[in-house]
Amino acid sequence: MRDFDYAAPTTVAEAVQLLQSHNGAARPMAGGTDLIDQVRVGRLTPDLVVDIKKIPELTAIDFSTTGLRIGAAVPCYRLYHDAQITAAYSALTDSATIIGGIQIQSRASVGGNLCNSGPAADSTPSLIALGAIVVIAGPKGTREVSVDTFCTGPGKNILERGEFVVEIKLPARAAHSGSAYQRFIPRNEMDIAVVGVGVSVTLDAAGQNFVAAKIALGAVAAKPLVADAAAKALIGQAVSEATIQKAAEAARAIATPIDDMRGTIEFRKHVTGVLTARVIQQAVERARAT
Amino acid sequence: MSTTEANPGKKYTVIGTRPIRHDGVDKVTGRAKYGGDIRLTGMLFGVMLRSPHAHANIKSIDYSAALALPGVHAVVTVDDFPDAENKIAELGEGAINLQHLRHNVLAGPKALYRGHAVAAVAADTVNIAEDACKLIKVEYEVLKPVLTAPEAMKPDAPLLHNNVYTNSLGEETKQLSNVAKHFRFEKGDLEAGFKAAKVIVEREFNTATVHQGYIEPHNGTAMWNSDGKVTVWCSTQGSFTARQQVAELCHIPVGNVKVIPMEIGGGFGGKVSVYLEPVAAILSKKTGRPVKIIMNRADCFEGTGPTPGSYIRVKMGADANGKITAAEAYMAYEAGGYPGSPIGAGAMCVFACYDVPNGKVDGFDVCVNKPHTNAYRAPGATNAAMATETVIDEICEQLKMCSMEFRLKNAAVEGTRRIDGPVYPRIGMIESVEAIKNSDHWKTPLTGKNRGRGIATGFWFNCGLKSAVTATVNFDGSVGLVEGSTDIGGSRTGIAMQFAETLGIPVDQVMPSVGDTDSVGYTDVTGGSRVTFATGWAAYEAGLDIARQMCQRAATLWEVPADQVKYENGGVSGPGGKQISFKDLVVQTCKHGEPIVGRGSADPQCPGGAFATHCVDVEVDPDTGKVTVLRYTASQDVGTAIHPAYVEGQIQGGAVQGIGWGLNEEYFYDQSGVMRNSTFLDYRMPTCLDLPMIEAIIVEVPNPGHPYGVRGVGEVPIVPPPAALANAIYNAVGVRMTQLPMSPPRVLHEILAKK
Amino acid sequence: MAKKRIVSTTINGTQKDFLCEPRQTLLEVLRDSLDMTGTKEGCSNGNCGACTVHLDGRPVVSCLVLAVEADGATVETIEGVACNGQLHPLQDSFLNNAALQCGICTPGFIMQAKSLLAENPNPSEHDIRFYLAGNLCRCTGYDKIVRAVQDAAGKMSGCCSEAKV
Ligand SMILES: Cc1cc2nc3c(=O)[nH]c(=O)nc-3n(C[C@H](O)[C@H](O)[C@H](O)COP(=O)(O)OP(=O)(O)OC[C@H]3O[C@@H](n4cnc5c(N)ncnc54)[C@H](O)[C@@H]3O)c2cc1C
């Protein structure tokens, strides 16, 4: 592995300062499960690795009536070990349980998954479906952006030099809502999504009609896609096979996947529709179960 | 798990039990030393620079900048090896031309695949050596690659070599070509056979390159001493084969090389050829210090020998009664960068399970711009079985006949002549099929939508070859047993068990170890399912040798003529009811006379082929093409199961490798010949979550060609799975798969095409 | 070259300080600097689980941990699993069930299974397969490994080296 230096700041301000140093060759590290491998194979070439796990805000979880705040470096296992989070933000814990194996989940964070900005990242569609806000600290202070606009291309995002993600905020769960995430992989674990779909729906009190919905797709475009057309096909409609199929078709229509070692265009487009329908169904079941 | 004994009469005291392996505690506590664990004073670390191109002329290599980097001690290229002779080195399971081996170890005038080693650096740390590799300037003239056998066989295909001429039907031609060899086997009258058929099915198959996938990466450490003696520590399937290759490539006498085999973390055929050891040796010669090289995972995929992708066409005919009348195969296997794919074995195996009266098999060994292929568990047979066993399923469908009955009806038996010539001795093909027919699995109907069951059979020759063992009796009656077969899966215990059986002593009184090349007699590779068979035989001979010496001792002790004593029941008996156990005799007589040392060596000729039949239930998701294995049963004629737990383990492990091959494993190349999935995340070997328990049914039809009836066990279980899965997928969703792997995109494609 | 760091850790209950470069992984330091070669390397990119150790009680792949990160942490490796010369029930059951062939994956599987049983003393077959999915074995087909873990779970009551998770 190439040579680099290491720092472990304990405050956000210190981290911002370190990240501004080294002419842009300083890099934050949360769990390191992407970063260390990418340095090893030469895809990343940092001169300084800034370990952000020693900053208290970055590993805090705050669940309250107003919503959920997750420090950007919180490892996946802490999310699914938390019963409140699992009940209220099921899509997110669906994602957290399938990123890598158990060992990876001891270290891998949702913040790292988002900032790595891979098109197939498993937690990003869930964050989009759940309406997450990303809190970013940088030389010019703190800013908040919708997760919908965070990723801009494979491995690319809106972060500017010296900036890093401090936490992710999720709104409180609405009544009669449910969420889910599923991906297609050829194996049953330890695989990268060939297609991933995150869905959140809110039903009326009777559980018969869609009141609100948000759908996001992973691994079928250069970045995670917000499938607004698919969500629109649900909102205001009765929960039915036909409605769900319409949404699935709309999701399929916006997928622009590539052929690669993980799947073909034909496969990815087809499975986008299949999974979208399945995940909506699962979200509906969860919404009704509450 | 059940054991079917075809020969219940013969009873052993040690054989057939399940003792804890002798090396077990070291392996569960982390104390066992594998190749990568070696540490030597003053040791340097080597790293190989590899070609980024699949096909290129190497115009020049300038490593001056690398050499100048602090901490770098030496850089070598192929020019540091003496010229190799144009001769074939036999490696036990496979053979290679030494000039090709030399150029495979470090590329010569051409880089023939992506990942082909071009230069090597020795430095104080791996990190420095890696940094130095980046400073080596290699000027490449990039050429167009050719990546599959059918492409490479076209007349206008890019040529890999300017000195490989097609050997056609036994004759050296003047034809420069990627086809290194074309051979043919024939039997009977093919045309008449097809005329007699009621049903004829002909299909084409393409299978992908797959890797053995051992978890321990290749490694090699060498010390070239000032007296010209070279010591090598490595993880190898054959220490003597490694010694031979190092000696030949470095042009030093075999006696100057000592190979110390470390524990080995899996091989499956892939750790027979050398890749690193000779390079470590040359680096050590240049630096005067020990040098260790370990591959990373991508190097293991890209720079070692996977098993070939193939193109196969099989045509088979059967009469109305379901008797095979004729069969024909055209098989082209990818050899990779240098000639020498396992096409020969594949062609011999393709119809080997059946009595085929009229047949013809054409085999082609084809060079392509991929790593030089190597053995992988029954090399060549799995590709072939995929073709034959699914064609049979289709024939049975047309004849409306149960494919189990078809297999029984056409099964090869003692006396059947294979298309390539040999006549079978007593074999257990029928027994292996019947074991499935009688299994709980087969008798339990499969219900549910999109579910299907498939069966398939497979054959592998197994091999004999040379083995040696020495046994030294300790004063307390325990025995040290040194054997030459490197132990990949508990074999030292299976060997010790045969030795203990021979002397009638407890196996925990035998201390087996794997010797280095200076301390034990020549032993061929751990491959060809031969270790328990041949090295076990040598241990049996060593046991007999000791028994003879014990008889002499007892005769002296009792003062009776030697011909009146006999070794039996774990000791010696003599006239007048005299009896003494092995241990007592040792304890009583050890202080007098010379130490007792036994030797045994073997070069057995009749390994007795192995047959396996597998049955699998799958469920196919018709919307995604994903195949889930619900239940799996594998039966196999093993001759005699020496240690049944490890026999089951071989069957289970082989079956799962076959499942991986069938469903998801493949080298995925882009057009420029770059493998895009050289990690365990994207080269999808099964995890435990992808599998059910694997039921292993041990069938014992003792091999008449072995003192304890052993046949080889390790290889044949990989042969049937892809075909069994293909047949099950057809029964589940009605699509015939003719390509491996049967990955979700391919299965879904067929399902959608059918709609 | 970046300055070397002094790292203080507790490994298998013993205080251990070592010097390392920031770019060295915990796996490299364990194997190359501390001569603890029981932890195995199969891929060095987190995909095989052979290098599994426990870091502050959680199972991690040590090839994806920088050694400097272990400062102040506790590390448990395969070398610390047997205690007072007595094998852990998992080690026993791996031997009794013939759950290893080449054995290169075994230390990783035992470390991973140990944390499974600490978290879930009574796992179903599916729980076991799910928890061990990050560990590859190419030899056994997993059948006997799964059985060994089931077996150990049945037998584990009051071993002195219980992990806390
Ligand atoms: C074996 C294996 C299996 C995997 N399986 C999956 C999978 O199934 N699904 C999946 O989506 N991913 C998978 N991954 C990828 C990886 O584990 C995830 O992306 C993980 O969530 C990354 O989190 P981390 O904390 O380890 O990130 P790190 O590796 O620490 O960081 C990732 C990237 O984000 C940057 N970064 C991290 N935190 C911040 C921050 N707060 N602000 C700004 N930038 C930051 C880093 O500089 C780096 O570029 C797998 C990886 C491995 C090794």
Ligand code: FES
């Ligand atoms: S070596 Fe760490 S996971 Fe493979």
Ligand code: FES
């Ligand atoms: S026993 Fe060899 S990899 Fe598991």
